[in-house]
Each structure stands twice: as C-alpha cells, then as structure tokens.
Amino acid sequence: MMNLSNDRSMYEPAVSVKNVSKRFGDRTAVDDVSFEVKRGEVYGLLGPNGAGKTTLLSILAGVVNPTSGTVRILGTSPLDSKTRGLVGFCPQEPVVYDELSGFENIMFYAGLHGLSGSEAVKKCRELLDKLGLLEHADRRAGKYSGGMKKRLNFAIALIGDPEVLLLDEPTTGMDPGIRRTVWDLIAELRSLGKTVILATHYMEEAEALSDRVAIMDRGRVVAEGEPDRLKRECGLRAVINLELMEPAGGALKLVEPYAYERAVYVDGNSLRVYVEDPDTVAPKLVSRLLNNGYKLLAMRISPPTLEDVFLKLTGRRLVEE
Ligand SMILES: Nc1ncnc2c1ncn2[C@@H]1O[C@H](COP(=O)(O)OP(=O)(O)OP(=O)(O)O)[C@@H](O)[C@H]1O
Ligand SMILES: [Mg+2]
8 A cells, every 4th residue: 555644745735626617519518617525525516417527526536537627536637547546447338358257357457557466366255245246256247237336346446555545326227135245335435535426316325425425416516515504505405295196287386385485386286395494383383274275194303414505596307207
C-alpha cells in the first residue's frame, strides 16, 4: 500500500471536479458540475435515468474525456498511469470475459496489478468469497446472471487494493440479500479509509451509504450535502401520505393550505403532503377530506427521504413507477 502519511497530497481532496461538462452532439449529458470528495468519504451521485451519473463516472475513470472543465484524482489527471492503478472502476454494464471462469477473470486482473502465485490465488479467493461468488468460481462467467457478473466486476475493481472506488449502480439487478452484502462491503471499504463515489438511482442506497450526496438531474447537480442537512434545508419535517378511494387530483385544493409552502404531490389515488407539524395537521387533513366526501383507505406519516428532496426540487419522482 502507498504510504501517504508524509505526503502533502494527503490534505488535497481525493477527487475534485471543476465546471465539468460533457456534450454528445447537441445533447448535454453533464452540465457544469463541480464538487470535491474528501479522502475516506463515501460520496453518492443520486439521480434518475439520464441524469448524467454514468457519464460523470466515466470521466472520472478516464474512459471519457470531458468537453470542458477539469477533473483531478489524488492530485493528478485520471489519465495518469500511476493514478489509474489506484482507482477501481465498476462500470454500470459489467465487462467480463465470458469464456473464462470467475476465478480466471479475477486472476487475469491480479496479474495486471503485479500479483502472482499463491498470494494472487489467496487474494482472488478472498474477494470472490466476500462477494458470495466462491462456490461459482469455476463456472464460466458467461453463464453468470447479470447480478453475478456485476459482483465479479466489483471483486475485480478491488483486486489492486485501490484508494478510490468508482461504483456505477453497484446493486442493480441484485436480490435484497445480496444487496445487503454489497452494502456491507462498501461500509467496510469506508472504514478502511477508502474513498468511494457511488452512482445510484436507489434513494435508500444513497441514504444508507453516503456521507454526502450530489443529487443530479438532467446533467446538473441540483443539491449537494449531507442527507440530513439536505432534508432540513428543504424545510421537510414530515410527510403525510394519504391514499384515497378515488383519483386524488380533485382533493389537491383542499389539502394545499395545510402543507408547508403548499407542497403537495398527487400520484394516482394518493397525496403526498409535506408538513411541519404532523400531529396537528394530520387530523385536520383527514376531517377536511371526509367532510368533502372523500373516502380514505390509508394514511401514513413518515420522515422525509432523499426522494422527497428530489421531488421538492424537481417536481418529479426519482424512479418512475
Ligand atoms: N455515448 C453517448 N452518446 C450520446 N448520448 C449519450 C451517450 N452517453 C450518454 N448519453 C446521454 O447522456 C445523458 C446522460 O446519460 P448517463 O448514462 O450518463 O445517465 P445516467 O444518470 O447514468 O442514467 P442511468 O440511470 O440510466 O444509468 C442521457 O441523455 C444519455 O442518453
Ligand atoms: Mg448510468
């Protein structure tokens, strides 16, 4: 492992992105994005389809060049060969050699990182085990499911003991048990002082793992910071979810006066009302609806999530249902 303790670069951010834009023809995939990630931080890029997360990670991984702006990783360019060795990239679409077994795939990359012999075998087996792939190690990777290929890619990203990890949708296509394993692994990497940038459209994933998040939409960062702070800054204290017997659009006007800054969202038969004081407001909302002939199927009061922050800022949901 590199000894950074006497190094001035210790005090620089692990990753810095300054005014980065990427255009594909007349489409702007990333639009003037800036942020810094400290060493040892897990930084979430949260946004819906097409927000620009993959483009941004590909720029950080040095596989796509930005149209403008600058990116530094560990004080140098992502194209610097020394830096490349310290960055582990797990792309959105898994890339594995289908003809090779899982074990042979990771051994190949171990070799590229200068590992050989029994040390390489031990480390590869350890990583496959961590990702729940040891029992499938000798199967051809071409026979793996999408989620398994993804985990194999994660193991490959870790084989060089990187300082910075770029993870693009690391748990998409995985069942909940395996997702937990991957989350635990990301938390373990954080405790080892690794820097992680995690792109996801799962609000729970960003919230569970990230020290800070950048919420992205249509190429731009629309909010950035610690999840709890973002929720507070949006003035979100609590969310009252009301499920009606009929389409909820007509009830909007009745409910609006009770919401914080008139923030109410209609989704089919349900209403999502943002309030400051749910204990006082909830009974009033219910009686107002009932008095106006609406039938209520369910009501739930919950703390706000990053999904609510996204909704408040953009008027849209993170994941279209
Ligand atoms: N190579 C490309 N050529 C043209 N357009 C592209 C290319 N790559 C991405 N785009 C466009 O750039 C925008 C951002 O795409 P990107 O894949 O970065 O988003 P994302 O946040 O990763 O989305 P997803 O959640 O679907 O993975 C989209 O509108 C996409 O169609
Ligand atoms: Mg993507």
